[in-house]
Amino acid sequence: MKTCYVTTPIYYASGKVHIGNSYSTIVCDVFARYHRMKGFDTFFLTGMDEHGLKIETAAKNKGIEPQTFVDSIAKETSDLWKNLNITNDDFIRTSEERHIKVVQAIFERLIQNGDIYLGQYEGDYCVPCEAFFTKTQLNSDGTCPDCGRPTIKVKEEGYFLRLTKYADPLLKYIKEHPTFIQPETRKNEVVSFIEQGLEDLCVSRTSFKWGIPVLSNPKHVVYVWIDALSNYLSALGYLSNDETPYQKYWVNGDRVIHVVGKDILRFHAIYWPIMLMALEVPIRFELIAHGWVMVKEGKMSKSKGNVVYPMDVARRYGLDAMRLYLVKEMSLGNDGIFTYDRFIEKFNVDLANDLGNLVSRSISMMNKYVQGTVRKSTFTNEFSQDVECVIGEVVLGFQKAFDAFEFQDGLELVWNLIHRANKYIDETLPWGLAKNPEKMAELETVLYHLYEVIRIVALMISPVMPDTATIIYDELGLNGRFLTTEDMMYGVIDEAQVTQKPIVLFKRLDLEEEFKNLASDV
Numbered sequence: 001m002k003t004c005y006v007t008t009p010i011y012y013a014s015g016k017v018h019i020g021n022s023y024s025t026i027v028c029d030v031f032a033r034y035h036r037m038k039g040f041d042t043f044f045l046t047g048m049d050e051h052g053l054k055i056e057t058a059a060k061n062k063g064i065e066p067q068t069f070v071d072s073i074a075k076e077t078s079d080l081w082k083n084l085n086i087t088n089d090d091f092i093r094t095s096e097e098r099h100i101k102v103v104q105a106i107f108e109r110l111i112q113n114g115d116i117y118l119g120q121y122e123g124d125y126c127v128p129c130e131a132f133f134t135k136t137q138l139n140s141d142g143t144c145p146d147c148g149r150p151t152i153k154v155k156e157e158g159y160f161l162r163l164t165k166y167a168d169p170l171l172k173y174i175k176e177h178p179t180f181i182q183p184e185t186r187k188n189e190v191v192s193f194i195e196q197g198l199e200d201l202c203v204s205r206t207s208f209k210w211g212i213p214v215l216s217n218p219k220h221v222v223y224v225w226i227d228a229l230s231n232y233l234s235a236l237g238y239l240s241n242d243e244t245p246y247q248k249y250w251v252n253g254d255r256v257i258h259v260v261g262k263d264i265l266r267f268h269a270i271y272w273p274i275m276l277m278a279l280e281v282p283i284r285f286e287l288i289a290h291g292w293v294m295v296k297e298g299k300m301s302k303s304k305g306n307v308v309y310p311m312d313v314a315r316r317y318g319l320d321a322m323r324l325y326l327v328k329e330m331s332l333g334n335d336g337i338f339t340y341d342r343f344i345e346k347f348n349v350d351l352a353n354d355l356g357n358l359v360s361r362s363i364s365m366m367n368k369y370v371q372g373t374v375r376k377s378t379f380t381n382e383f384s385q386d387v388e389c390v391i392g393e394v395v396l397g398f399q400k401a402f403d404a405f406e407f408q409d410g411l412e413l414v415w416n417l418i419h420r421a422n423k424y425i426d427e428t429l430p431w432g433l434a435k436n437p438e439k440m441a442e443l444e445t446v447l448y449h450l451y452e453v454i455r456i457v458a459l460m461i462s463p464v465m466p467d468t469a470t471i472i473y474d475e476l477g478l479n480g481r482f483l484t485t486e487d488m489m490y491g492v493i494d495e496a497q498v499t500q501k502p503i504v505l506f507k508r509l510d511l512e513e514e515f516k517n518l519a520s521d522v
C-alpha cells in the first residue's frame with residue numbers, strides 16, 4: 001500500500017488560532033482525506049510549538065506555570081480541529097517527553113559530528129523584554145520592536161548549526177528536485193536567498209529557561225528551529241524504541257508533504273533540509289508554501305482587531321461552506337481574501353444556486369417521473385454523450401490537480417461539471433419528456449446521467465465538504481458504498497433508489513439581512 005504523510009506547521013501556543021492557521025490545517029485535511037480515498041495509508045500530523053520566551057513571559061504575566069499555560073492552549077486548539085472536522089492522526093506537542101527526548105538526541109548527535117559547535121552569539125538585546133532581535137526585526141531606528149525602547153549589543157555563548165557547510169549541497173538538491181519547493185516563485189526566493197550567502201545559525205539560548213535543555217550543557221536551551229522542526233520526525237518515532245512509522249512514512253514513504261505559510265518558508269526550505277543532511281536522514285519531503293488569508297484591511301492582526309475566527313463563520317454558515325470558501329478561493333501561491341460579502345456571494349452562487357439546485361431539482365424529478373428508481377439505460381444522444389465526456393475530462397483533471405495540491409483548479413473543474421449538468425437539464429427538458437410515454441427511455445437516460453454527475457461530484461467534493469458529501473450520498477441511496485477514487489467514473493451504478501424527501505442543502509442568503517445580523521453581533 002502506498003503511503004502519504006502530510007503535516008501542518010506546528011502552531012505557536014501563544015494565543016487563539018485564527019482563520020489563517022485554520023487554512024493550513026484545512027488544506028492538509030483535504031489532502032489527507034483525498035489520499036485516503038485513493039487508498040493511501042495516510043498519516044496526518046498537526047501540533048503545537050510550545051517553548052520560548054514569549055510563552056514563558058505570557059505564563060508569568062498570568063501567574064501560572066508555562067506548562068499549565070500551554071496545556072490550555074493545546075486543549076483549545078485540538079478542540080478547534082475537532083470542530084472543524086479535521087482528521088489528524090496525531091497531535092504533537094513540543095513539551096511532550098516523546099519529543100523532548102528526540103530533540104536532545106538530535107542535538108547531541110549534531111554536536112558529536114561537528115555540525116553544531118559552541119561559539120559566541122552577538123545580538124541586539126532589549127533588557128526590559130529580555131529578548132534578542134535580529135537586525136531585520138528591529139525598528140528602523142534600532143529600537144525594540146516590542147516595547148520601542150533602545151536595545152544594546154550583547155554577546156552570549158551559543159551553539160551554532162553549520163549552515164555554511166551545506167549551502168552548496170542544498171542548492172544542488174533544490175536544482176535536482178524541481179518539485180521540492182512549490183510554488184515556483186517561492187523556490188526562486190529560496191534559491192536567491194541561499195546564493196546571497198548563508199551564515200551559521202544560533203540554535204541555543206541561555207537567556208530564558210522554558211525550552212529543551214541541551215543534555216551535555218544544560219544551561220543552554222535548544223532555540224526554536226531545531227526544537228520545532230524536529231516534530232516532523234519525533235512524531236514518527238525517529239530515534240525512539242519504535243521507528244516503524246518513521247521507516248514506513250518517511251524513509252520508505254511515497255509522499256511526504258509539509259505545508260507551511262510563506263512566512264516560515266525559509267526555515268523549512270533551508271534549515272530543515274540542512275538538519276536532515278547533517279543527521280544523514282534522507283530528504284523525503286516536498287514543501288508547499290501558501291499565501292496568507294487576508295482581510296479587507298490587509299493582514300489580520302490582533303492589534304488591528306480584524307481577526308476572523310473560523311468557528312464564527314462555521315457556526316453561522318456551516319462548516320462545509322467555510323471549508324469550501326477557503327480552499328476554493330485561495331490559490332496556492334497567492335494571498336486570498338476573506339470578506340463576508342464575498343463569502344456570502346460565493347455561498348449563493350456556488351452552493352445555493354449551482355450545487356444545491358442541481359441536487360434538489362434532479363432528485364425531485366427522479367421521484368416525480370420514475371418513483372425514485374434510477375436505472376442505467378442504453379438510450380443515448382449527443383447531450384448525454386457530451387456529459388459522459390465532460391465527466392471523464394473533469395475527473396482526470398481533478399485528480400491531477402488534487403495530487404499536486406492544486407485544489408482551486410480541481411474545484412474549478414468540479415463546478416464546470418455542475419454547470420454542465422444544469423445546462424443538460426435545460427437541453428433535455430425532462431418535464432417535457434415525461435409527458436410523452438414514447439420518450440421514457442430518453443427520460444431515464446437523462447435522469448441516470450444526472451444521478452451519475454451528482455454522485456461523482458459528491459465524491460470529488462468529499463475531501464473539502466465531507467458532511468455535505470455524506471448527505472448527498474445518503475440521498476442517492478448509496479449509504480457508504482462506492483467511496484474511492486476508482487468510483488469516479490461514469491456508469492458505476494446499475495440501479496439505485498434515491499430518497500423521497502431531499503432536503504435543501506444550502507438556503508440562499510440575503511446579503512442585506514446578513515449584514516444587519518453581522519453588525520448587531522459586533
Ligand SMILES: [Zn+2]
Pocket residue numbers: 126127128129144145146147148149
Ligand atoms: Zn523591549
